[in-house]
Amino acid sequence: MAEKMRAVVKTEPGPGAALITVEVPQIGPKDVLVRVRATSICGSDLHIYNWDPWAEGRVKPPLIMGHEFAGEVVALGEEVETLKVGDSVSAETHIVCGVCYQCRTGQSHVCRDYSIIGVDRSGSFAEYVALPAENAWLNPPDLPLEVASIQEPFGNAVHAAFSYPLTGQRVLVTGCGPIGLMAIGIAKAAGAAAVHASEVIPYRLDLARRMKADLAFDATKVDVAEEVWAATDGQGVDLLLEMSGHPSAIHQGLKALRNGGHAVLLGIPSRPLEIDLAEEIIFKGVTVYGIVGRLMYETWYRIRALLSSGAVDVSPIITHRLPLEDFEKGMELMRLGQCGKVVLFP
Amino acid sequence: MAEKMRAVVKTEPGPGAALITVEVPQIGPKDVLVRVRATSICGSDLHIYNWDPWAEGRVKPPLIMGHEFAGEVVALGEEVETLKVGDSVSAETHIVCGVCYQCRTGQSHVCRDYSIIGVDRSGSFAEYVALPAENAWLNPPDLPLEVASIQEPFGNAVHAAFSYPLTGQRVLVTGCGPIGLMAIGIAKAAGAAAVHASEVIPYRLDLARRMKADLAFDATKVDVAEEVWAATDGQGVDLLLEMSGHPSAIHQGLKALRNGGHAVLLGIPSRPLEIDLAEEIIFKGVTVYGIVGRLMYETWYRIRALLSSGAVDVSPIITHRLPLEDFEKGMELMRLGQCGKVVLFP
Amino acid sequence: MAEKMRAVVKTEPGPGAALITVEVPQIGPKDVLVRVRATSICGSDLHIYNWDPWAEGRVKPPLIMGHEFAGEVVALGEEVETLKVGDSVSAETHIVCGVCYQCRTGQSHVCRDYSIIGVDRSGSFAEYVALPAENAWLNPPDLPLEVASIQEPFGNAVHAAFSYPLTGQRVLVTGCGPIGLMAIGIAKAAGAAAVHASEVIPYRLDLARRMKADLAFDATKVDVAEEVWAATDGQGVDLLLEMSGHPSAIHQGLKALRNGGHAVLLGIPSRPLEIDLAEEIIFKGVTVYGIVGRLMYETWYRIRALLSSGAVDVSPIITHRLPLEDFEKGMELMRLGQCGKVVLFP
C-alpha cells in the first residue's frame, strides 16, 4: 500500500484549502482503511472551506476535509471481524462514545461526546480514509459509487422524513438544497398525498420539479404559506420538513402547517431567530423535532431499502462530477447554489 | 321519491336471500337517504347469505343485506348541515354510540355498543339506504362508483397496513382475498422495501401478482415461512398483515416474522386456534394487533389520499360487475374464491 | 327557576368588571343549565379583567367572565340523554365544531373553529352557566367542589405532563403558577425520578416545595440550568414542562434538557422570542410540543383517576376561597402572584 496520498487539507485557519500530499492514515485494531472512490461535498464542507464562525470555533487545522464517500476496504485492524478487504463501504460519520446515556439507550445520534469525520478528524477528500469498522456501512455491490457516496446526507433526509407518519399525508419541504431534494423523493416514495416545496434559487426549483414535487414555489415571488393553504383545500400540511435554515422559510413553513401538525427542523439557521411561540407553536398544538445525524443504524437500513429497490431515484440530484483536484470548482458551485450534489473522484 | 324499492333481503333464518320489493327506508332528523349506485359484496355478506353460525347468532331477519356502497344523497334529515342533496357518498358502516369510553377518547372503532349497516340494520343491496349523516363520507366527484363502493374494505386494509411503520420495511401479506390484495397495493404505494404474499387459490395468486407483490407464494406448494426467510436474506419480515384467518397462514406468518416484528391480524379464524405463545410471540418480542373496522375517521382521510392520488390502483381487484338481480351469481363467485371484488349495480 | 342572576360582567372595553344582575342563560336542545357552586380564576380571566392586547383583540363585551367551575345540573335541553338534573358537573371549556379534520380524527383540542366559555360566550362567574351537554363532565359525588372547579386547568397540566413518558424520568417544571404546581404534583404521582422546579416569586416557590418538588430554584438567585445539571449528575432532565411563558425560563429550561429530551410548552409568551434553534433544539435532537387545552376526552379520564384516587393532592394549591362579590380581591391576588388558585363561591 502507498504511504503517501493526495488530500484536500485545511492547512491553517482562514478561507481556502489545498490539495497536498500527506501520510496515508494509520488504523487502530478496530478500524478499517478505505480507498476512497467517490466523495461528495456537504454544506458543512463549504463552511469549513469558507472558514465561517462555526468552522473557526470548531475545526483545528491541519485537517483533511470531507466526510461523504464510498470506497473499498483495503486494510483491517486486527480485531475487525465484520468486514473484509474488498468490501464496498460508506460511513456513518458520527463516531460516538458508546457509553453515555444516549448511546446506552439507542439514541447514539445525540451522543454527548461524538466526533465527525472530516470535521474533528481526518476526512475523505483524499485517496484513503480511516474509520472504526463499526461506522463502515456495507454497500450493495451494484450501488453506483456516486449514489453510495451521498448516502450520509440521504440519511439525514430519511431521518427527517420518517420522524412522523408520511403516507397519505401532506408534506411541505422548505429549501431544495440536496437534502431537501432527497426529502422530496423520499416523501413521494413513501406515498405522501402531496409533496410541495419552496426554494429561492431557480436552478434548485427546477431540480425540485425533477424530483416530482407536486408544486414547487419560488419563495421570492409568492407567499408560500398562502399558496400551500390554497393547494391543500384550506387544510394546511401535516408535516413540514424544514431544510433551509432561513428565517422566512421557517416562518412560512410553520404558517403552512395545520393545527396539530409536525415540523421537522434540519436546516441550521446561521443565528438566533425570533419565533412567536404562542401563535406558531403553542396555540396550534404543533410538535417540533430537531434533526441531527441519522438514527444509528435504523436509518441506514431504510437508506438501503429506498436506494436498492429504486424507490427513490437520486440521479437528478447528482448534478456535477469532478476530479478531486477540481474541489475548488465544486466549492464555488455550492456557494452559488448552482448545483445539486457535487461528487469528487480522487 | 319512490315509496317502494327492490332489495336483497334475508327474509327468514336459513341459507339464501330474495330480491323483493320493500318500503324505502325512513330517515330521522340526523340521517340521510342515499340512492345506491354501486354496492359490493363483502365476506360477511356471504356468511349471512350462507347462514353460518356467526350469522345465526347475530342477524335478525328480515334484513336488507349489504354495507359497501357508493351513491347519491337524495334526502336530508332536518338537522343535517354537512351534506346536500346530490352529494356522492359512501359510508363508514359502524354506527357508534358516541358516549362510551372508547368513543370519548378517539377509539370509536372499538366502540362498546355499535351497530353495522347490513348486519344489524337495513343495508345497501337495495335501491336506497338510510344512514346517519355523520357516517356518510363525501366522495371526490371523479371517483368511479365501483371504486367508491369498495372504500370501506379498503379502509380495513389501510387500518391494518398503517398500524406500524411500513416504508422501507419488509411486509408479508397472508391471504389474498380482496382486503389482502388491497393491502399489497397499499404497502407498495407506501414504499415498503418488499411486499410478499401467500395464498392457496391460483386465481387470487394471480391477482396478487397483478397488484405487484414482489413474490406471491402458493401455500399449498411451498413452505411460506422458509421462502420468506430466504427472500429476505435471512432477516424475516418486519410486518405481517394476516388477512386469511386460516390457522396455517397465521402460524406461517408468525414464523416469517423477525424478532421484534409486528403482526397485524385482520382475518377472522372460524374457531379457536392453538398458539405457542412462548415461541411464536414472547421469546421473539413480537407485537400483535387486532384490526376491527377503520379508525374513525383518520383512516378515511388516508383512503381518500391513496385513491384520489392514484397511488393505489384497485382496478385489478374489481373483477366482476353484475346487476343487483344477479346477486346469487356474485355469492357463488365469492364462495369459490374465483373473484376479487364483485360489485352489484341496483 | 330564577330568571335573574348575579354575574361578573366585562360590561365594556377597558379594564375592570362589574358584578351586576343579568338574565339567566337560555339553553338549547343539546345544552344543560348548571347552578355554579364554585368557580376559580384563571390567568386568562386576569388578562380579560386587565384588558390586555390579547383580550382587546378577542373579547366582545358585554361578557360574563369565568370558565373554571363546578356545579349542579338544574335544567336539560330536550335532546340531552347523558345527564340528569342534580348531577354534579364541571366543563371542558372548549366548544368545538365537530366537523373539521382535527375534530374528525381525535384531535378536537386543536379544532379549527372552537369557542371558549367565558371568553367567546357567557361564562361561569355567575350563579348559572349554560353549556352543551357534550362538554359537561360528570364529577364523582364526593369530589370537593373547589377541587372539581379546578379540574380544567388541572387538565392542562395533565395534558402537558403526559405528553411524553414520565415515570422514572427526570423532570423540570419552569414556572410555579397553579398549572405548574399541578404539574409538579402530577409528575410526582406518576413516579418521576426527580421533579425540579423554578420560579421567581417566593410565595410560589414555597408552594412548589409543598407540592413536593425535589428541588425548587429561585430563578432570581441561581442559574437554573446549572443547578439542574448539577442535581442530575450531569445528565440534564428528560422532560421540560414550561409553564411560565417567560423568555429566560424557556431558555433555562431548554438548556437544562438532555440531548434527545422533550420540551412541552404551555406558558404563553407575551411576545415573540429569540430562539437559537441550532443550539437549543436542532443539535440537541430535542422535541418541542405545544399544549393547547386538554385531549378530548382522554385527559378528563386521567384527571378523574388522579384526583379521585387521591394520587395528587391539590389542596396546597387552593390558597384562597372568596365569595363571588370579592372577585376584585381575587384578581389582585392573581396580579401579585401571591396565591395559588383563588376559588370564588357564587
Added chain:
Amino acid sequence: MAEKMRAVVKTEPGPGAALITVEVPQIGPKDVLVRVRATSICGSDLHIYNWDPWAEGRVKPPLIMGHEFAGEVVALGEEVETLKVGDSVSAETHIVCGVCYQCRTGQSHVCRDYSIIGVDRSGSFAEYVALPAENAWLNPPDLPLEVASIQEPFGNAVHAAFSYPLTGQRVLVTGCGPIGLMAIGIAKAAGAAAVHASEVIPYRLDLARRMKADLAFDATKVDVAEEVWAATDGQGVDLLLEMSGHPSAIHQGLKALRNGGHAVLLGIPSRPLEIDLAEEIIFKGVTVYGIVGRLMYETWYRIRALLSSGAVDVSPIITHRLPLEDFEKGMELMRLGQCGKVVLFP
C-alpha cells in the same frame, strides 16, 4: 485471588445440582470478574434444577447455575475502561451479538444470537462470576445487596409495565410470583388508577396485598374477569400484565381487558394454548406484546430510578435469605410457591 471457589453446578443431565469446588473463571480483555455477594433464584433456575424439557433441550452440563446477583468487581480485562476494582455491580444477563439487525437498531433485547449467564455460560451461584464489562451495571453504593441482586427480574417487570402508558390507567396483574409482585409495586409507583391482581397461592396473594394491590383475587375461588369488570365500573382494565403463563390466567386476563386495551405477556406457558383470536383479540382491537429480557439499557436506567428513589419498596418480595449451601432449600421453596424471592449468600 483464589484459584478455586465453591459453586452450585449442574454436573450432569438430570434433576438436582451439587455444591462443588471448581476453578475461578478466567476473564478476557473486555470482561470483569465479580465477587458474588448475593445471588437470587429465578424460576428458570428451578427449571434447570428440575431438568424439565426446556432445560434438557438447552443446557449443556456441567454448568454453574444462577444469573441474578450483586457483587464487587475484583479484576478487569485489559481493555475495560468503564469500571474499576471495588465497584458494586449487577448484570444484564443477556450477552448479545452486537451485529444483527436487532442489535444495530436499538432492539438488543431480541438479539438473534445471544447467550444467557447461568444458562448458556457459567453463572452466579458461586463465589465468582465473569462477564463482559458491557453487561455489568454499576449499582448505587447504598443499594442493599439483596435488592441489587434482584434488579434483573425487576427489569423484566419494568419492561412489561412500561410497554404502554400506565399512569391514571387501570391495570390487572395475573400471577403474583416475584415478577408479578414487582409489577404491582411498579404500577402503583407509576400512579396507575387501580392495580388489581390474581393468583392461586394464598402466600402470594398475601404478598400482593403487601405490595398494595388494590384488589387481589384468588383465582381458585372467584371469576377474575367478572370481578375485575365489577371493580372497574364495567370498563375493564386498560393494561394486562400477564405474569403466570397459565392458560386460565391468560384467558381471564384477556377477558378483563377493555376494547382497545393492551396485553403484555411475560409468563411462559409450558405448552401451546388454544386462543380465540376473533373474540379475545381481533374484535376487541387489542394489542398484545411479548416480553423478553429488558430494553438494553433503557430499562436499567428506569430500574435505578425506581429503586434508588425508594418509589418501589421491594422488601416484602424478598422473603428468604439463605447461605449458598442451602440452595436446595431455596429450590424447594420455589417449587411450592411458598416464597417471594429467595436470595443466596455465597
